[in-house]
Amino acid sequence: MSSIGIVGAGIAGLQLGLYLRSRGISCTLYTDRSGDEIRSSRLPSTAALLGSTRARDRELGIRHWDDAAFGCFHVDVRVKGLPELSLRGRVDPPALFIDMRLYLPRLLEDFEARGGPVVRSGALGPAEVARLGDVHDLVVVATGRGELGAMFPRDLDRSPWLEPQRxxxxxxxxxxxxxxxxxxxxxxxxxxxxxxxxxxxxxxxxxxxxxxxxxxxxxxxxxxxxxxxxxxxxxxxxxxxxxxxxxxxxxxxxxxxxxxxxxxxxxxxxxIVPTARRAYVALGEGRFAVAVGDTFATHDPVLWQGANAASRGARALGEAIVQALAEGRPLDHAFCAGVDERLWSLVGPSMQWTNAFLSPPPPHAMAIFCAASRDQGIADAFASNFDDPALQWRIFRGPEGASAFLEGFRGARPSRARGATSQAPASA
Ligand SMILES: Cc1cc2nc3c(=O)[nH]c(=O)nc-3n(C[C@H](O)[C@H](O)[C@H](O)COP(=O)(O)OP(=O)(O)OC[C@H]3O[C@@H](n4cnc5c(N)ncnc54)[C@H](O)[C@@H]3O)c2cc1C
Missing domain, CATH: 3.30.9.40 (D-Amino Acid Oxidase; Chain A, domain 2)
Structure with missing residues (x-):
């Protein structure tokens, strides 16, 4: 029977592990910290889980924090200046800001309760990861911004900076x-x-x-x-x-x-230095390690994308594994190259949009903010589109996308207040 080794019990590793368990695939989670150690650690982030991430959790039967009265129901953007520009958009469905010291230990318990083996391995090094290739058909490295990321070559074209921008x-x-x-x-x-x-x-x-x-x-x-x-x-x-x-x-x-x-x-x-890496590396003997979450693509948190991209990528990787095994295909170089392409197609837009935001806003971005400060439909679309970074990047990447987006609000209203999806240029 095929088996997957997952190193790292962050959101990427845990959501992947829970998904694979739900599909009956054998997987073992290697973690450097117990649930109690995570609970008593320093604040790691201030992550907002967006609607699609929360939906993936619910699909996995994770409904521990589904209180309809608590969430992030709007985003209030204010740009300091004379005059100050302000807009308030509705976040639909609501996001959830949650302490990962609460979220991760609970998912770790869920994984174990569903029969998922957890190995308290300590912090693994590259040689130990390579040895996991002897016992698993694929090793997934989901260790966040930790040192194991260096196993995967940095993608220079997709990583514009060597220094943090914030x-x-x-x-x-x-x-x-x-x-x-x-x-x-x-x-x-x-x-x-x-x-x-x-x-x-x-x-x-x-x-x-x-x-x-x-x-x-x-x-x-x-x-x-x-x-x-x-x-x-x-x-x-x-x-x-x-x-x-x-x-x-x-x-x-x-x-x-x-x-x-x-x-x-x-x-x-x-x-944080925003960094994208190639998603795989050979371990020898025909075995491979695949990177997911921050290990694959580390976002600056300014647009709340990292954990959500990690969740999106983990699900895509899980689906690719399930499909390959169902079709009897090996988890080989061709599989890994396909995963690399798929992960970048999903995570690239959030990286590119976030990286663009770290530079001073160009005129077309300011035009969107100005329009959103006057038009509630535009403000609501802008706020909800945080959960659709591919669309958001098509809108924000240049003047054409911005114009097409704003044009969609002239005259007839778009049906779901998300914006001119079909009119924005499709090339991301
Ligand atoms: C201040 C701040 C605010 C943020 N706000 C948001 C937000 O609003 N929305 C959003 O989507 N994202 C946000 N992020 C980003 C988000 O926190 C990360 O993108 C997300 O946690 C990445 O998940 P991950 O599973 O890839 O890695 P991690 O969450 O870092 O998990 C990796 C796990 O692997 C373990 N590990 C590390 N090294 C090893 C090793 N060698 N062996 C075994 N285990 C190891 C670690 O202990 C950890 O448990 C924010 C980040 C920061 C810093």
């Missing part, structure tokens, strides 16, 4: 009153970066979450470099100052007497 500070805070309707504030500060405020579901319930995406060396960047361990009061004070200067609508909801980080591990600082 430096990050994320933290969970008490003392920020929730807005009347739960949603994401997306404050753009030209020349400095972005500030995001959301409500994140944690093991202790929903909390306010702030993410600063700072252009390196800008004044916003101070928060990504300030030491937080010794005296959290320093970063808390700096965060308050930055909110007052750049995100006054959030600052207005702060209760200074109770404002503070929710815990010693509830913050993170990072800097």
């Amino acid at each position: 430096r990050l500070f994320a933290g969970l805070f008490r003392g920020i009153n929730f807005p009347d309707e739960l949603g994401l504030l997306f404050q753009i500060i030209p020349g400095q970066g972005e500030i995001f405020e959301s409500q994140l579901l944690t093991a202790d319930g929903p909390v306010s979450c702030l993410l600063f995406e700072a252009i390196p060396e800008s004044s916003l960047d101070a928060v990504t470099r300030v030491p937080c361990d010794d005296d959290p009061g320093v970063v808390e004070g700096l965060v308050l100052d930055l909110l007052e200067a750049h995100a006054p609508t959030v600052h207005a909801r702060v209760d200074r007497s109770s404002f503070q980080l929710t815990g010693a591990l509830d913050w993170m600082q990072a800097a």
